[in-house]
Structure formats: C-alpha cells, structure tokens
Amino acid sequence: MNQITKVFTQFLDAVQCLQEALNVPMTEALTESFDNLENHDVKVEMGAPDPDTVELLKGKYASLNYDQMSSKQKVEVYNLLTLKAISDEDRDANQMPTPPILATVITLFMSKLLPKKEQTILDPALGTGSLLYSVVKQLASQNHSQNPFKLVGIDHDEDILNLADVGAHLNGLDIDLYCQDALLSWQGSKPEVIVSDLPVGYYVNDENAGNFELRTKEGHSYAHVLLTEQIVKNLAPDGYAFLLVPNSMISGKLGADFMPWLANKVHLQAIVQLPEKLFQTKVNQKSLLIFQNHGQSQPPREVLLTRLDDLKNEESLVGLNIKLNEWYTEKGK
Structure with missing residues (x-):
C-alpha cells in the first residue's frame, strides 16, 4: 500500500x-x-x-x-x-471534478491572453471548485506565487458549495460563494475573466428560459447554451471566457445555430478539441472554447483551431504551446 x-x-x-x-x-x-x-x-x-x-x-x-x-x-x-x-x-455527473490536466490546458491560454493586473475571475458552475482552484494555483506559480485574482463562485447546490469552501481554504485561497441558479441575476460587478466546465443538460425553469435569446421554441432549453448566453451578458467589456463545452455546441445542428450567434456577440479566440479518451462516451466529449467580449479590443486575425489527441503524452502539450505561441505572435501583428 x-x-x-x-x-x-x-x-x-x-x-x-x-x-x-x-x-x-x-x-x-x-x-x-x-x-x-x-x-x-x-x-x-x-x-x-x-x-x-x-x-x-x-x-x-x-x-x-x-x-x-x-x-x-x-x-x-x-x-x-x-x-x-x-x-x-x-450525484449528477456534472458535479464530478474536472480532470486536472484540463486546468493545465486552460492555464496555457490564460497566461498568454490575460493582462497582468488584478481581476475578478468567476466560475458560474463552480461545483467543488477543482477547476478554478487548479487554474489559479498554476497561474500564481508562474507569477512568483502572486495571485492577482478576486475569486467568485456560483452553484445551486449548497452541499457542493460547502465542499468548495473547504477546498478553497485548503488551497490557501479566498473566494466569495453564492448559492443560486446561475441563470438568474448575478451579484456584484461584471468579472473580467470567466472559467467554467459547463454543466450539460436541460434547464427546467421554462419561465426564466424565456428571458434568453437562445431558448428553444418547444420543450426545455439546453442549460449549457443558456449559461453561455448568461456569461456573454455578464462578462466585462474586453473580458475573457474560457469554457469547457460539449462538442455539440460547436458542430452539428446545435452548433449551426449557436456558433453564428456567438461570433456576432464576441470575438472568438480559440477552439481546442479535447482528446476523446478523456470522456466516457462520444456524447460527453468536450472542447475548450475561448472568446473575448466586445470592448476596445480587436478580433484576432484568425481563430486558433486545433485538436489534442493525447494529454498523457507531454509532447501533446508542448505541441499545443508551440501552436499557441505562433498564433499569439501573429495575433499581435
């Protein structure tokens, strides 16, 4: 043992x-x-x-x-x-902690894109907080242990939020926690950064769903789609969102409606298709979707589109970092 x-x-x-x-x-x-x-x-x-x-x-x-x-x-x-x-x-599979390696992928992009200043970083589907805490700890380790972020977490499950509270304490992090439906009004100022592993499923509050452009015409709307719209509404001008989303939001019938809507609302930055081996079924497979809200910033010359085949192999992350550096250099021209 x-x-x-x-x-x-x-x-x-x-x-x-x-x-x-x-x-x-x-x-x-x-x-x-x-x-x-x-x-x-x-x-x-x-x-x-x-x-x-x-x-x-x-x-x-x-x-x-x-x-x-x-x-x-x-x-x-x-x-x-x-x-x-x-x-x-x-419990709901959406409450399972996000694999730590995905926090590393997100951190690669955040360390490149985020300005070096104090910012609020929010997760509207916090769960146990594992994704947010891992990202922030990795960013701090790259910044001489300095943590410039004010952390905020939202979740509707009080028991899970209690776990997140303990997790924050053990990680040496301070966080403001709100137990609420993330599709209702958020408290506080608009965050400059949003990071989240979006819960996938249907949203049963049809009355509130009626407040969203992306609601379905019949039946329950998709919670992950509505939450993305909520994120766009609440993200500070020029703020960044780093979201793990189901592949169906990017391609297929749903993607055909969603992606043009999103491209009109924000500056798309990158889409990274994640390894199939990370997910139990094809339906559960996700991608990393990164966008920046409209403001003073300009859209990138091109959106970074890439695919990761194996995160167990360190060369895969090295290859992603090379592509990211090349794209970022071209983006700044």
Whole structure:
C-alpha cells in the first residue's frame, strides 16, 4: 500500500465514522470532518455525535497527524475523498471534478491572453471548485506565487458549495460563494475573466428560459447554451471566457445555430478539441472554447483551431504551446 492510499484509507475511516454517527450524506460528513480537523475539535450539535463517538473520533483524528501534513497533501487527499463522496451518492455527473490536466490546458491560454493586473475571475458552475482552484494555483506559480485574482463562485447546490469552501481554504485561497441558479441575476460587478466546465443538460425553469435569446421554441432549453448566453451578458467589456463545452455546441445542428450567434456577440479566440479518451462516451466529449467580449479590443486575425489527441503524452502539450505561441505572435501583428 503506497503512502497516499494509506492516508486516504485513514481519512475515509474517520469520515465514515462521523457519517454513521450523524446519519448524513458523505459530502456533509466530509465537510464537517475537515472543519473538525482545522478547528482541532469535534463539533457537537443537538447531542450528536454522542460522547463515545466524540472520543473515538478524537483518536482517529490524532492518528492522522493532520497538522504535520503539507498543504499539497491535504488538498490531494481531500480531492480524492470528494471524488468518492460524489460517486457514492450517485450525484449528477456534472458535479464530478474536472480532470486536472484540463486546468493545465486552460492555464496555457490564460497566461498568454490575460493582462497582468488584478481581476475578478468567476466560475458560474463552480461545483467543488477543482477547476478554478487548479487554474489559479498554476497561474500564481508562474507569477512568483502572486495571485492577482478576486475569486467568485456560483452553484445551486449548497452541499457542493460547502465542499468548495473547504477546498478553497485548503488551497490557501479566498473566494466569495453564492448559492443560486446561475441563470438568474448575478451579484456584484461584471468579472473580467470567466472559467467554467459547463454543466450539460436541460434547464427546467421554462419561465426564466424565456428571458434568453437562445431558448428553444418547444420543450426545455439546453442549460449549457443558456449559461453561455448568461456569461456573454455578464462578462466585462474586453473580458475573457474560457469554457469547457460539449462538442455539440460547436458542430452539428446545435452548433449551426449557436456558433453564428456567438461570433456576432464576441470575438472568438480559440477552439481546442479535447482528446476523446478523456470522456466516457462520444456524447460527453468536450472542447475548450475561448472568446473575448466586445470592448476596445480587436478580433484576432484568425481563430486558433486545433485538436489534442493525447494529454498523457507531454509532447501533446508542448505541441499545443508551440501552436499557441505562433498564433499569439501573429495575433499581435
């Protein structure tokens, strides 16, 4: 048994002990477990957990040597526990954490395109926050550990937002969290940067869908399409959006309607088709869609269109970076 597997097993045992004592979903027990560890205590509310379980948990927590773990180790084991919690509760597939390698792909583009200044970066479908946090941490590592971003996250699921809150703390990040339908009005000023792995499916609030140009004429509208329109509406002038979207939004019948609409609203920058192996089925396959809102900026001479076949091979990322550099140089002429 390797070290991370051993640590994961020990943490899982403590989380499941608390889960059983409180009779709550694992996501809730996971959030409270890390709160207990951070506060060096076992929270008791309405007599639960009982005194015997409190003593049992204190022993389990002590064996974890939590305070001696590095921040990186805490984040790693927390992400694994989060993945298990979401899987075990048979939650919506849209709530599964985004593969970390996709954050690296997005960061390549963000490091080139974003101006070096303080900006608000928002994820309107935050989930556990794994994509946003990974992107920001990578950008900070390229900037001498300086983080110029104000982080904002929106999600309609309070339990998932609680997980995102703990994740932000473990990553050493501050974030403003809003529990709401992202297709309703956003609070605060318009963000300069939006990054998101768009949830795919139907939007059941037909009344609110009527406020969007891209609503369907009959039946439920596509949530991922409406959310892109919402992003365009709320993105600051000259602001950038980096979105993981289903391939159907770019090609096929849906794409034939959506892409001309989008091209009229924003400056398209790049479309990167992601490796098929990353996704379970053809229907689930996604691409990275990057655009800049209208403002003082000019559209690029041409949109960067490329495809990644294998992200496990480092040469694939190197090749993408070369194409990006060539395109960026030409874009500035």
